[in-house]
Amino acid sequence: MCARRPALPWGVPAFIVTSCRLPSVAGVTDQLAVRIEGLTKRYGSLTAVDGIDIAVAEGEVYGVLGPNGAGKTTVLRMLFGLIRPDAGVLEVFGRSWEQNGTDTLAGVAGFIESPKFYPYLTGRKNLQLLAGLDGGAARERIDEVLDVVDLTGRDRDKVGGYSFGMRQRLGVAASLLRDPRLLVLDEPANGLDPAGIRDMRALVHRLADSGLTVLLSSHDMAEVEEICDNVTIMKTGSVVYHGTISALRAQAPPQAHLLRTTDDAAAARLAAGAEGLSVATAEGQLAVRGTQDAIDAYVRTLALAGIAPRSLTLGEAPLEALFFMLTEASPDSPPHGTRTDQEALS
Known part of the structure; x- marks a missing residue:
């Protein structure tokens, strides 16, 4: 069972969701890291997520792509149990919130939107506070995770002096403290300058090469094309494409x-x-x-x-042009159905 976390003092970044640890389960590697079927979330007359399906295999980098308002963050909030779906199935490593409660997040870590930290404390001290709340062997991993995100040497500087990209990388470090199997990142490169985007992409590549499963959301086709194996493209709560990046690239129009x-x-x-x-x-x-x-x-x-x-x-780059074709149809055009990599634009 996951230990109940103590009440957080004012200002601690509780939105950084760290994992709890369960004993290994035989055959768990045969399960999907994330299985979503028919997931739906409504707010009154607004359907924010409309019966979507997503399947994330262990060890892959999976992108959920769409413009602002497509429903990407809503999906991640439901995965983390921050909001409840109105219908559908959502399982993480075969566990669900209905059946397993907080144990659903065993082996899962990440953050929604941008991570926040105490600006008057150093990066290392912020991680020490989170490690103390998380318990286990998290404190022993601080040096390791700082090295993974390239913050060794800046860890004793106050976070208030960090660039936005450094704070994003510190958020990834905080998420890695408990050695998760699944890392969930919401728009990790949003707001970064070109150098920060390059560093974040390189970081995700390194994490994927280590065998970690990564599920990330983005509104940037170039970001997803660069680092993801498979992608779901969303528009106004619905899925307009499922499939591999390579199949999507093959269907893109010639560059103009x-x-x-x-x-x-x-x-x-x-x-x-x-x-x-x-x-x-x-x-x-x-x-x-x-x-x-x-x-x-x-x-x-x-x-x-x-x-x-x-x-x-x-x-526009070919994939970017295709992304706009899928997500910016005129209001009078018929809605897209869910496309697979064989069906999209055929």
Whole structure:
């Protein structure tokens, strides 16, 4: 059984959910780390999560992706038992809140939204306080987790002087104190500068390489593409895609080249009938898609016709374009059904 945690003094970051430890169970490696079926959460007339399914295998990095308001954080709050679902199944390593109560979170750690710490205490002292509340061997792991998140050497600095990225990494360190099997991160790179995003991605890669299962939410397709094996894409509480990143990448449209010329209308007419090429007007410029050979030939045709290119830049990355296609359909279009990696955009 998980020991009941003592009441927290004012200001202790209780939202950092640390794991409790259960004896090993034979065959547990054959179970999914997370099994969600038909999970639903309503707030009055608003359906925040609408009958979604998610299956996270042990040892993988799984992304729940969607724009703000898609329902990602609501799903994670239900996993942590912070809110109750109205319907559906939610199991963690084969355990559920209905059957196992707080034991459901055995072997689970993570944080919802951004971690907070006592700013006037050092990073190490904050971890010592959390380790004291958590009990067990957590205190013995402080040096190890500081090294994992690259905060060794800054652990005796006050958290108030940490950058946002350092505080995010300290939150991961706090989550790792009890050596969890599943780490849950809510938008871990949100608000970070490019260097912080790079460091967070590298950290998740290292954790995954160690065999830890990672479930993270994000609104950034590039982040998920970089570090996740499988992904669920959500829109307004519903699932619009399930599947592997590689299958999603295979279905993405060709990357657009954004073209401005001295005569865009004439340039568009010249593209008509060109093999392997499509040209459409987009926000006052031309979006040109096709093979590199076809685009090269098109630019040469423009020059021969006396139409000068004024700019030619890359548009959205293919997966980013697909993400917007899946999540930004017009309100009048029919809703997406749940797609698998075989069905999406087919």
